[in-house]
Amino acid sequence: MIDYFKALINVTNNKRLQELADEGIFSTVIHKTDPDTGEPQKEDVYLYENIHLKNTSKGILIQGSLHKYRSIIKGIATAKQIKKQNGFNGDLFTLKDINETLQTLCEVIGFAPSLAVLQNIEIGVNCEVSFDPQEFLKGMLFHKGNHNFKIDHDGGYIQFDYNQYYIKIYDKSNHYGLPSYILRTEIKIMKMQKLHNAGVNLVTLEDINEFTLLQAFELLYNEFEAITYYDYTLRLEELTSKQQDKAKDYQNKEYWKKLSKNKDRKIKQRNREELDLMIQEFSSNLKGQIQRQMIEAKNKILDTSENENMLQSNHPLNGGQKGTTILPANHELTDFKVQNYQRFPASEMLKNVPTDHEAKNSKMSQNYTYNIGANCDIPPFLDLLFPTVKTDPSTSTKSTPSTPRPRTRKKPTSEVMNEPRNEGRFCPITGVSLELENPETKYITTKTLKHLKETDPSRYVLICSMNLPHTGKRAKYETDIDAHIAKQIRNYYRYRHNVKGKEWAKQLTFDFDTPSAVNE
Template identity: 30%
Template sequence: MIDFTKILLLGIDLKRLYNLPQLEFKTEVSEKTGVLSTKHTAYYHFCKIVIYDSGLILFSGSIHKLYNSIKNQKAPNYNEKQKETYKGFNGNQFTISQILEVRTHLEVLFDCEPQQMQFQNIEFGVNTQPNFEPKLFLKGLLYHNGKNFEYRFENNFAQVEHQQYFIKIYNKSGQFGISKHTVRVELKVTKAEYLKNLNIKTFEDINQRTLENALKSLLKRFDEVVYYDYTINKKNFTKRQKETLNNYSNPRYWLYNLKPKNRDKHKKKLKGFIMNYSKNLHQKIRREINLKGVTINRLFKKPNGVTINTSSIGLNITPNTSKKSSQKKDRICPITGVDISVQKEDSFLLSNTGFKVLEKENPTYYNFLIETLLTGKANRYEKSIYSKLSKQVRNRYFNNIEKHNLKQPTLF
């Protein structure tokens, strides 16, 4: 559901960031003037991290591509010979559970809380697989809210730019060599005011409810697209009807020949032709956006796939493949061995809510966790002791995933 993002990172330890072995920051040089830039840039799984001279830190790029890169999921048309020019893959579905995995990944990478990741730009999109050639729909795009579409990449991509957002439509099957016809419809939000209406400010705000808001907004913008359907059957049309449809297929007719006040009447007339005499390609794509959007925004419980020796927290993680364990309903934190059923369904590590309950129900073990986990200094975004405890659990989880080679997202 989420693709490209631009995130302002707040309160990050710059010294730690510069010293991370997986990030190589370079000072860029202008090819025209030869002048050294005042910013330092590192590339990470098709994303970019920029540290400005002022100390400002921006993360930008497709978190969908980042996820696929971490999972070693490549495009169907990937060619090892073109490795240097490969730009990543985002032609498959990207679910809320995977988005939240990326969020945890970035929390560990930047040693921060989700509220320290403030969105500047964000794209919401859905990949659909209609039963027709994507270009058949793209070539019929006329305009959106008074602006015509701009085409690129041999007409495999079309977009309209507005003050607070872009509407984008892609032929993804053509881009990535996907065997099934794939059309991606995307809403790129570029202003905080628009995000505010979706109840999104930071990565902490990404959840099932806010992504449902984004899906509704995406469908609304897609419904505003005025398009001509090239599957209209003109077999029994009169000469005048054919002339009218010829005009309707021309974007210039709508934007230059018709006055804005007269467009609604003709839009209704075109809609009637489409509904009664075509395959209605728009509705087919819309139906898939809605169905797939609801599915990818739905949270699924993670299977209980590990057992823990709680006497040495996080150091003895071993796969558990027993049938009895897979049927167990309780959710157990793989680092602390604590039941986390009281937490949100998408969580799989002991976090703030679980720590609060543990403090009341088992203060002895809670105090033991404090003594074992708490190291280092807190920052101002760690509003409570629970926040710092949660961070230490996340860090140990990812460190042990790498150590034991479990099939989970790893950092390094």
């Protein structure tokens, strides 16, 4: 996940660098001279494998590809790859590999990773896909509002430039001549403020761990999600004549540029949503395939698949124990008030999840394994189910004025929770019981969400992380978190048939084929 990095080691140790040069550790020492006088300059550049080191007045500047450095010291890269591309970074680079590689680099050069303050860093994943990556790249339209992107290597490389970062998507298999199709998605951070604003607590090389990489992956995933493209696998023959005309417009970059100039932004957004629905229903959805491979690659890099399997095995439909949660029973949910809603993204709600690794900066949020489109089946929330009392028609009587209906004592929640439960109706989006909702309701609303917050905060946090925006911006119409989540779930339910068999980017897994999860 980590590739290129640039860091400043906050110590000056010219003696150590000279010793390494004398020992032959550095393959090259580049002596800089003044172009006017020809006098040698103090800032010599040392080359160790593919890593550059330079003395500055503030310390030692170190930069290079950590992934390629590993390929060199481990003998993975061929001599041709080392000569032509300074190494090889087309394989899997796990967190364990990152830690081992950093340890080796620090031991050779002689510095502590806590002293190396990051200035630039590349975060990306190699996705093994079943199609030619150029099939996806040729349909690129824009990223967010940026229509001006670089195209290189005969269409096999695309880059979106911003002041603080670059988004790079390219055909890695063609780059190295690999036997399988590999597409790389990457964000190159040019100013660390981009990461810090997103809540990613990466300051020094020592801060590279499972949680900061998970946060960084969330940023990468969200940036990739913001891409709009035309899918050339679209089955035009299945579209209506009106949709076919629209599809011709949608593949034209100039059409979208004209929409961007329109003062009414809703027009462009509506057309983008129509294109997304076409792609999801009438194409191979190449972007969706890439997103699933991004998540799979992330799981392999961070080795989080075991946690997801544990959650899936606890699903009652899979024979797991009912009501099992992954968080401790004494976990308390942070009280998020309305005024906090506009300041905290969804991932901020997970700060109080107990972990073995606490962030150094308490203000930085810690992310949760399942807060981005991961394939996870959420166990139906059985603890909220209320009993359904069946009445015998032959014994039922209508109340009359002379025989008033007897009053019944309202049972406290503790008694109701211990009574036999009716497991017949569940929300098809979240798997949560609908027993608190009206009989005609097909999905959970704020009523269930508020009760869920009090009785099972871990599942409530998980649903929040799937459905709240990650930008920290407040919704336009909804006044609190529960109202926003309820609206998201309602929208997912309404449009579920347009994405049957596919996955939404930031929600719980659909399960339309499970009888207990469908109430239609």
